[in-house]
Amino acid sequence: MTEPNLDELKQAVPLWRVAEERIPSLKREGNEWKGLCPFHQEKTPSFTIFQKDGAWLFKCFGCQETGNVFQLIQKMDKVPFKKAVETVAKMTEAQWEEGKQQVDRTFTPAIKTEKKLLTFPLSILAEAEKRLERSPQALEWLAGRGITLETAKRFHLGYTQNLQSDPNHPWANDGWLVFPTFTGDTITLIKYRSVKGKKTPDGKPAISRKKNMGTDLYNADAIQPFDDLFVVEGEPDCMVMAQAGFVTVSLPSAGFTPTPEMRDKMLQANAVFLAGDMDNVGQQTMEKLWTELRDRTYRVEWPEGCKDANDAFLKECGGNVEKFRALVENLRAKAVSTPMPFMFDLSKTMRHMDMTTPMENPKRLRFPWSDIDSWVAVLPGDVMCMFATESKTGKTTWLMGILLENAMKYGRVVVNYSAEVLPEQYARRAAAYITEKNRDKLTTEDFVAAAEEMEDARFYNGYKPGAKWHEVVELLNWAKRRLGADILVVDHLHFLTRSEKDETKAQSEFMRELKDLALEYRVIVIVVGQPRKAQASQRGREAVTQDAKGSEAFGSDASQVFILHRDRKPGDQQGIGSGDDIYEPITKVKLDYSRDSLARVTRLFFRGDICKFLNMTTQEPPNATPNP
Numbered sequence: 001m002t003e004p005n006l007d008e009l010k011q012a013v014p015l016w017r018v019a020e021e022r023i024p025s026l027k028r029e030g031n032e033w034k035g036l037c038p039f040h041q042e043k044t045p046s047f048t049i050f051q052k053d054g055a056w057l058f059k060c061f062g063c064q065e066t067g068n069v070f071q072l073i074q075k076m077d078k079v080p081f082k083k084a085v086e087t088v089a090k091m092t093e094a095q096w097e098e099g100k101q102q103v104d105r106t107f108t109p110a111i112k113t114e115k116k117l118l119t120f121p122l123s124i125l126a127e128a129e130k131r132l133e134r135s136p137q138a139l140e141w142l143a144g145r146g147i148t149l150e151t152a153k154r155f156h157l158g159y160t161q162n163l164q165s166d167p168n169h170p171w172a173n174d175g176w177l178v179f180p181t182f183t184g185d186t187i188t189l190i191k192y193r194s195v196k197g198k199k200t201p202d203g204k205p206a207i208s209r210k211k212n213m214g215t216d217l218y219n220a221d222a223i224q225p226f227d228d229l230f231v232v233e234g235e236p237d238c239m240v241m242a243q244a245g246f247v248t249v250s251l252p253s254a255g256f257t258p259t260p261e262m263r264d265k266m267l268q269a270n271a272v273f274l275a276g277d278m279d280n281v282g283q284q285t286m287e288k289l290w291t292e293l294r295d296r297t298y299r300v301e302w303p304e305g306c307k308d309a310n311d312a313f314l315k316e317c318g319g320n321v322e323k324f325r326a327l328v329e330n331l332r333a334k335a336v337s338t339p340m341p342f343m344f345d346l347s348k349t350m351r352h353m354d355m356t357t358p359m360e361n362p363k364r365l366r367f368p369w370s371d372i373d374s375w376v377a378v379l380p381g382d383v384m385c386m387f388a389t390e391s392k393t394g395k396t397t398w399l400m401g402i403l404l405e406n407a408m409k410y411g412r413v414v415v416n417y418s419a420e421v422l423p424e425q426y427a428r429r430a431a432a433y434i435t436e437k438n439r440d441k442l443t444t445e446d447f448v449a450a451a452e453e454m455e456d457a458r459f460y461n462g463y464k465p466g467a468k469w470h471e472v473v474e475l476l477n478w479a480k481r482r483l484g485a486d487i488l489v490v491d492h493l494h495f496l497t498r499s500e501k502d503e504t505k506a507q508s509e510f511m512r513e514l515k516d517l518a519l520e521y522r523v524i525v526i527v528v529g530q531p532r533k534a535q536a537s538q539r540g541r542e543a544v545t546q547d548a549k550g551s552e553a554f555g556s557d558a559s560q561v562f563i564l565h566r567d568r569k570p571g572d573q574q575g576i577g578s579g580d581d582i583y584e585p586i587t588k589v590k591l592d593y594s595r596d597s598l599a600r601v602t603r604l605f606f607r608g609d610i611c612k613f614l615n616m617t618t619q620e621p622p623n624a625t626p627n628p
Helices: 003-012 015-020 069-077 081-106 122-134 136-144 149-154 235-243 260-266 280-293 309-316 321-336 346-351 395-408 423-435 444-454 469-483 493-497 503-521
Strands: 027-029 032-035 047-052 055-060 066-068 107-109 158-160 176-183 186-194 207-209 228-233 248-251 271-274 297-299 383-388 414-418 459-462 487-491 524-528 560-568 583-594 600-607 612-615
Touching (some): 015 032, 015 047, 015 081, 066 069, 081 260, 081 469, 122 158, 260 280, 260 469, 271 280, 280 297, 280 469, 309 321, 383 395, 395 414, 395 423, 395 487, 423 444, 469 493, 493 503, 503 524
Parallel strands (some): 228 248, 228 271, 271 297, 383 524, 383 560, 414 487, 487 524
Antiparallel strands (some): 027 032, 047 055, 055 066, 107 459, 186 207, 583 600
8 A cells, every 4th residue: 555545544534533442531622532541541631632734643641652543553453554554444435334324314305206217228229339330420430539349339339310309409410429328238328429529510519318317427337346447527538448448437427416326336446536627627526526535536637738538548649549558557656646635736726727706606606686696706615604683584494595596506416404494394495485385285296396396406405313513514524525515504503502511612613614614625615593682672683793693703704694684573572473473574685794795785575485585676576475
């Protein structure tokens, strides 16, 4: 095992996890763990575990024993170094399985549905495969990419003159290659590529897929437990890699976030080498996947001037398979020696810099209300906080609208941890929002319609009874790695810290870990909070960021803070009632703090019956009185 592998293992397995099984007295104190030293007799704990530069270390301030996770196992288990390394390596595999189980138990789709997908026997392509051998256009297309007919047959490529999946395409009758994704003898997806080019003159992509079929890794059947696996983008890249003898799968499309099932398949391999396209989208996709998978995962960068594997095969190696094989072997060796995720080469960072402005960034958080959407760019790495002047004013519903917008319209993967609202209750609210029907009168057909409307949107909602705040951080960490989340939500922070002896300290630590999570994974984190309990004389006063409950870190660690305010109805200024019956539907939404924007204010109209905030118009919406 090479030194970089050892560095990865030291960072991958928290030393406290190893130690807590061996040191019964070990307890967490803030960001450290302390207990009685196992190497000498003592009554007062002096053995400390801490993190430095990403790696976990231990030190006893009594006997001065120090070391890392390997040395702890060596000393306590009395085993040689090699055995200690093997123990840690097995723990990384167990960690993934444990994290997978935690996520699958906690997070479920916001609205569940069983979508029936088409499949076909591989034999239906027999005629299309024969047509490919007889088509000069198809054979020319393959030759232009260095793909042999033998390789095409291995992947069961076919040819069709007419594109039935999209008969209105400008090139629909000009010849298409057929690319099946199959498992065993069953086709799960059929894609088509035009022999004329990648895009029409007016910019329409010359790639299509048969409707109502699933999405999977291309060539996933090739994955074997003891082989290294390469991950590329696009079927041609996969084919030239396989042609050179490398076990390879390709992602369905550029920028695609692999599903949990796809991640499980990839991690069956001995090691995973991410070798996507060298353009900005490709680099971001591979960087994201690298930080999520981590264990036994490496980055491959194609030579300067080569966009991808197919480009490197043709340009760098002149279509010579032996040269290409040697090139990939060299790139694999270089990848193993590349620093861990979060260590960046400055020159490469500058070379791949994205020069779009924050508001033009396609990954920014989008808001369903035009005014708010134009105010501020909430970007990956940001922590956005929000709370309301008083409880029960609709902040969870307001946030739900944002999350549904990003999942359904922009394809973001959303993971929402709700400490108070049960998944079934959340699903009812979401269905009311989508169908615009009264949440208390929804039928089975309404839920089905809402689920169909969400289609392939990936929105996971989680709830774990009795979970402590640090458990939630770990759950979100694993949810990011397993589900590939773009947006992580904690609703709400103060509920999860209320049982702590020192709530303010816990809130501060919680915010710090959430901020670290946002930066580490380049993900948007949204945190919901509560206001301080107002004095009777101050009830109903509009809040500012400093009115957030508990630790000032809730506001100071945030990149943006939104505050919702609804006036109490006349006659309930003393706070006797609760819920929609005491608040006016007009809602003031204020961006009270942003690192790059002045405070902004707008007004929305709250419809509690359909769980929706609407843009204000010159007239009130019909049926404006919200139902509780």
